[in-house]
Amino acid sequence: MSCQTPIIVALDFPSRDAALALADQLDPQLCRVKVGKELFTRSGPAVVETLQAKGFEVFLDLKFHDIPNTTAMAVKAAAELGVWMVNVHCSGGLRMMAACRNELDKLSGTKPLLIGVTVLTSMEQDDLAGIGLDIAPQEQVLRLAGLAAQAGMDGLVCSAQEAPALKAAQPGLQLVTPGIRPAGSAADDQRRILTPADALQAGSDYLVIGRPISQASNPAKALAEIVGELN
Numbered sequence: 001m002s003c004q005t006p007i008i009v010a011l012d013f014p015s016r017d018a019a020l021a022l023a024d025q026l027d028p029q030l031c032r033v034k035v036g037k038e039l040f041t042r043s044g045p046a047v048v049e050t051l052q053a054k055g056f057e058v059f060l061d062l063k064f065h066d067i068p069n070t071t072a073m074a075v076k077a078a079a080e081l082g083v084w085m086v087n088v089h090c091s092g093g094l095r096m097m098a099a100c101r102n103e104l105d106k107l108s109g110t111k112p113l114l115i116g117v118t119v120l121t122s123m124e125q126d127d128l129a130g131i132g133l134d135i136a137p138q139e140q141v142l143r144l145a146g147l148a149a150q151a152g153m154d155g156l157v158c159s160a161q162e163a164p165a166l167k168a169a170q171p172g173l174q175l176v177t178p179g180i181r182p183a184g185s186a187a188d189d190q191r192r193i194l195t196p197a198d199a200l201q202a203g204s205d206y207l208v209i210g211r212p213i214s215q216a217s218n219p220a221k222a223l224a225e226i227v228g229e230l231n
């Protein structure tokens with residue numbers, strides 16, 4: 001049976017063993033899992049395959065950002081790994097995103113959801129100013145969302161704070177929202193955050209949650225409490 005909640009648990013760990021130790025405490029019907037840069041760089045495609053064999057749908061979060069051909073070929077490689085979701089940075093531009101879409105469209109069978117990262121949830125207006133963008137985060141997110149829609153992307157990574165505006169402007173795009181913090185938990189390096197229930201209410205389709213679950217003394221209980229809060 002496939003997953004019945006919108007929760008994606010980030011397996012941000014320095015080793016395959018640590019990631020699998022957490023996965024073994026989680027139920028694939030209650031969450032999907034995300035393999036990011038740290039775990040993939042250490043453990044490679046084998047850890048993705050192991051998680052799939054345990055019944056998890058895997059979001060391969062490598063945030064590809066390169067010239068169109070290089071990015072599209074990386075997305076193709078992710079599709080061939082059988083991942084459920086893959087992402088690229090929208091700031092790679094329209095031609096880069098369209099090349100990825102085009103490459104996936106050539107494949108037969110089940111394809112991963114192709115998701116564009118807008119403005120990282122760790123960034124606020126001052127951070128954008130630092131990289132030469134004199135613009136509010138939401139304005140930049142909406143601009144990139146327009147490009148993503150034009151390129152035929154399936155959805156966006158954004159903050160749940162932007163979800164209401166995005167659902168109004170781009171209703172066809174699924175919203176994947178990190179920066180999720182249950183009430184009372186530490187923000188850590190995140191800046192644009194919302195609670196799980198508020199994020200769903202705002203229009204998020206998927207909630208990416210890392211440390212509030214992975215660093216909890218009882219991760220399965222932390223997941224169950226968040227699922228309970230959503231029902």
Ligand SMILES: O=C(O)c1cc(=O)[nH]c(=O)n1[C@@H]1O[C@H](COP(=O)(O)O)[C@@H](O)[C@H]1O
Nearest residue numbers: 010061119120121157178179208209210211
């Ligand atoms: O693409 C992502 O998943 C992502 C995009 C973004 O804007 N912000 C963001 O935090 N993430 C990822 O979501 C996860 C959030 O983890 P926690 O902050 O521990 O909940 C991390 O694995 C990040 O790499």
